[in-house]
Amino acid sequence: MDGYIEPKCDKSCKGGWYGKNCSKRCSENCFNQRCNHRDGRCTFGCKQGWSSASCSRACDAGFYGKNCSKSCSNCLNSLCDPFNGTCIQGCDDGYMGSKCDESCLIGWYGKNCSNLCNQNCINKSCNNAYGECTYGCEAGWMGLNCSDECMPGWFGEDCVKRCGKCALNHTCNRTNGACLTGCVEPFTGVKCDKNTEISLKKATTNFPQSDFQSGYVIALSAGFAVSLLLNIFTCIVVLRRRYCKRDEEESRHYAECSDVMAVKTENTHTYQELNAINSNVNTYHNLSFGTSP
Structure with a gap:
């Protein structure tokens, strides 16, 4: 019986052997060279680069490793060493390394990642294989690789914005859209993209009712x-005038009173002087009468 030792067939083959009378050697491609003692199937699978139940078939093109379970996907023409996976003819565009399992670093692309991405790509980033800009183009540039300048009349990133109404039929700055020759009336602004007539019309016809009410x-x-x-100011002026008039009248009255008092005082002095004269006259008469014979 296959897999057992005669004459009693009560013992299985030793490790590494199989078949009738245990006369066949397990394939060297079996892992640890161990196989089923009856049919020779590799017990632990195959070594690198081999496949099938008995590990007797080399890996198909494009595969390598234990049981040929790994792919040579990034190798040029999918050719790699069936044992260690080293790419025989080099890498596909956009990959590098002995097994071509590493993508190009950011900013590089192409065969063996030897080409620099166009500096007009946003973030200087591009497709690792073909160099197409990943995030589009910087302002003023267009195309898959951002190597073409904007067409006249266009500007901005990927050249998707139209120029404004620049004067003299000139185009605008392809980077920022500025009109260097001024604007065609009634357009204004650095980019000549603001129509003053339309803005004024909107301001007068589309004035919101709520805003109108708030303004009212x-x-x-x-x-x-x-x-x-104004009323408060008027009252203050009237009161101030009245106060000043009253002060003026009081001042005038005081002046008149002072004049009267001065006259009275002067009359009193005159009367006193007359009395003194009369007294002197009387004394003189008395003296005259006293001396007569």
Whole structure:
């Protein structure tokens, strides 16, 4: 019986042997060279580069490793060493390394990652195989590799924005859209993209009702406040004039009183002087009468 030792067939083949009378050697391609003692199937699978139940078949093109379970996917023409996976003819564009299992570093692309991405790519990043810019082009550039300048009349990233109404039929700056020759009326702004007539019309015809009401309330409140301030100012002026008039009248009255008092005082002095004269006259008469014979 296959897999056992005669004459009693009560013992299985030793390790590494199989078949009738245990006369066949397990394939050297079996891992640890161990196989089923009856049919020779590799017990632990195959060594690197081999496949099939008995590990007697080399890996198909494009595969390598234990049981040929790994792919040579990034190798040029999918050719690699069936044992260690080293790419025989080099790598596909966009990959590098002995097994071509490493993508190009950011900013590089092509065969063996030897080409630099176009500097006009946003973030200087491009497809590792073909160099197509990953995030589009910087302002002023267009194309898959961002190597073409914007066409006249266009500007910005990937040249997708139209120039404004630049004067003299000139195009705008392809990077920022600025019109270097001024604007065609009635357009204004650095990019000549603002129509003053339309803006004015919108401002007058599309004025929101709520804004109008708010403006009316504000204007009414402001008018009331101004009127109140004017009334207060008028009252202050009237009161000040009355006060000044009263002070003026009092000052005039005081002056008149002072004049009267001055006259009275002067009359009193005159009367006193007359009395003194009369007294002297009387004394003189008395003296005259006293001396007569």
